[in-house]
Amino acid sequence: MSYSIGEVANITGITISTLRYYDREGMFPNMERSNGGIRMFSDTEIETLQIIECLKTSGLSIKDIKQFLNWCQEGDDSLQKRRDMFYERLEVVEKQMEELQKTMNTIKFKCWYYDTALAAGTEETPKNMPVEEIPEEIRKYRYKCD
Amino acid sequence: MSYSIGEVANITGITISTLRYYDREGMFPNMERSNGGIRMFSDTEIETLQIIECLKTSGLSIKDIKQFLNWCQEGDDSLQKRRDMFYERLEVVEKQMEELQKTMNTIKFKCWYYDTALAAGTEETPKNMPVEEIPEEIRKYRYKCD
DNA sequence: CTAGAACCTGAAGTTAGGTTTAGGTCAAGA
DNA sequence: TCTTGACCTAAACCTAACTTCAGGTTCTAG
Numbered sequence: 001m002s003y004s005i006g007e008v009a010n011i012t013g014i015t016i017s018t019l020r021y022y023d024r025e026g027m028f029p030n031m032e033r034s035n036g037g038i039r040m041f042s043d044t045e046i047e048t049l050q051i052i053e054c055l056k057t058s059g060l061s062i063k064d065i066k067q068f069l070n071w072c073q074e075g076d077d078s079l080q081k082r083r084d085m086f087y088e089r090l091e092v093v094e095k096q097m098e099e100l101q102k103t104m105n106t107i108k109f110k111c112w113y114y115d116t117a118l119a120a121g122t123e124e125t126p127k128n129m130p131v132e133e134i135p136e137e138i139r140k141y142r143y144k145c146d
Numbered sequence: 147m148s149y150s151i152g153e154v155a156n157i158t159g160i161t162i163s164t165l166r167y168y169d170r171e172g173m174f175p176n177m178e179r180s181n182g183g184i185r186m187f188s189d190t191e192i193e194t195l196q197i198i199e200c201l202k203t204s205g206l207s208i209k210d211i212k213q214f215l216n217w218c219q220e221g222d223d224s225l226q227k228r229r230d231m232f233y234e235r236l237e238v239v240e241k242q243m244e245e246l247q248k249t250m251n252t253i254k255f256k257c258w259y260y261d262t263a264l265a266a267g268t269e270e271t272p273k274n275m276p277v278e279e280i281p282e283e284i285r286k287y288r289y290k291c292d
Numbered sequence: 293c294t295a296g297a298a299c300c301t302g303a304a305g306t307t308a309g310g311t312t313t314a315g316g317t318c319a320a321g322a
Numbered sequence: 323t324c325t326t327g328a329c330c331t332a333a334a335c336c337t338a339a340c341t342t343c344a345g346g347t348t349c350t351a352g
Contacts, residue, residue: 004299076268083260086256090254104243106200114228114229152329161311167310180319182318182330208309209308
């Protein structure tokens with residue numbers, strides 16, 4: 001089963017020009033073409049795209065993702081490198097989750113802050129509120145600034 | 147109490163050139179200068195930097211962050227806008243956390259995959275392993291690609 | 293056979309978010 | 323007073339990751 005670039009764009013939500021850009025960068029080393037030169041994406045390329053998305057989210061650059069995909073072409077000799085890369089990603093993503101959680105807490109504090117301000121009609125109300133009156137869960141995320 | 151740009155760089159980990167860039171972009175509308183023209187950061191600016199970091203992590207651009215800081219200057223008239231912005235951020239960050247969790251799961255699968263491959267000396271081992279033998283927690287995150 | 297939708301290429305353009313450079317000025321200690 | 327490390331500006335530069343453009347080819351439905 002094979003897909004045209006337009007179909008892949010629909011399936012994955014990645015634009016056609018991005019798919020062509022990835023191809024230009026060598027992300028699909030085994031992709032076939034029709035006689036007329038039209039790209040034929042297979043399930044392999046769809047799976048590669050899922051890994052690309054995963055690695056991109058984990059903070060890897062296109063260049064480094066390409067490096068990984070090259071290792072995949074090399075076979076078992078590169079197993080150690082590939083393993084190490086994923087363990088490194090694991091740590092990075094753990095850090096990202098922690099940071100995102102802190103961000104979330106700050107945002108929740110701000111939501112409370114502005115709800116309180118709007119209810120009172122003025123920002124002075126939450127700004128001057130004694131700490132004990134701030135809901136416990138968000139108390140410690142208080143910043144003085146607006 | 148006020149801080150030089152170098153001190154702020156040390157405190158926050160943000161480079162001096164980035165701090166000057168933020169200033170150029172108007173992120174510190176109330177920052178004072180010494181007679182000689184040297185920036186004097188106060189606690190207000192430090193707090194603004196914390197909010198900038200928070201909003202940046204939540205996916206807002208510098209331009210939009212500046213927009214928010216402008217609203218803060220406007221006083222209570224902009225309370226609703228600011229509230230809405232934070233509720234929007236709340237949703238965005240929730241989506242980000244979900245995506246990061248999926249990414250994490252995929253990476254954990256890959257860690258298992260490569261550990262198994264390395265133990266066996268070949269990728270064929272995890273690749274051909276029947277689903278029942280894959281640890282339960284990660285089973286569903288399996289991708290066929292390397 | 294033909295129209296038009298979908299595809300192709302190489303090259304240039306875009307955007308965000310900084311960083312670097314060049315040429316100065318400021319401020320605190322010896 | 324002098325030095326020297328920290329600071330200043332404007333403007334040019336940089337990079338990643340795409341996107342757009344111009345001009346041409348392929349494929350498919352009627």
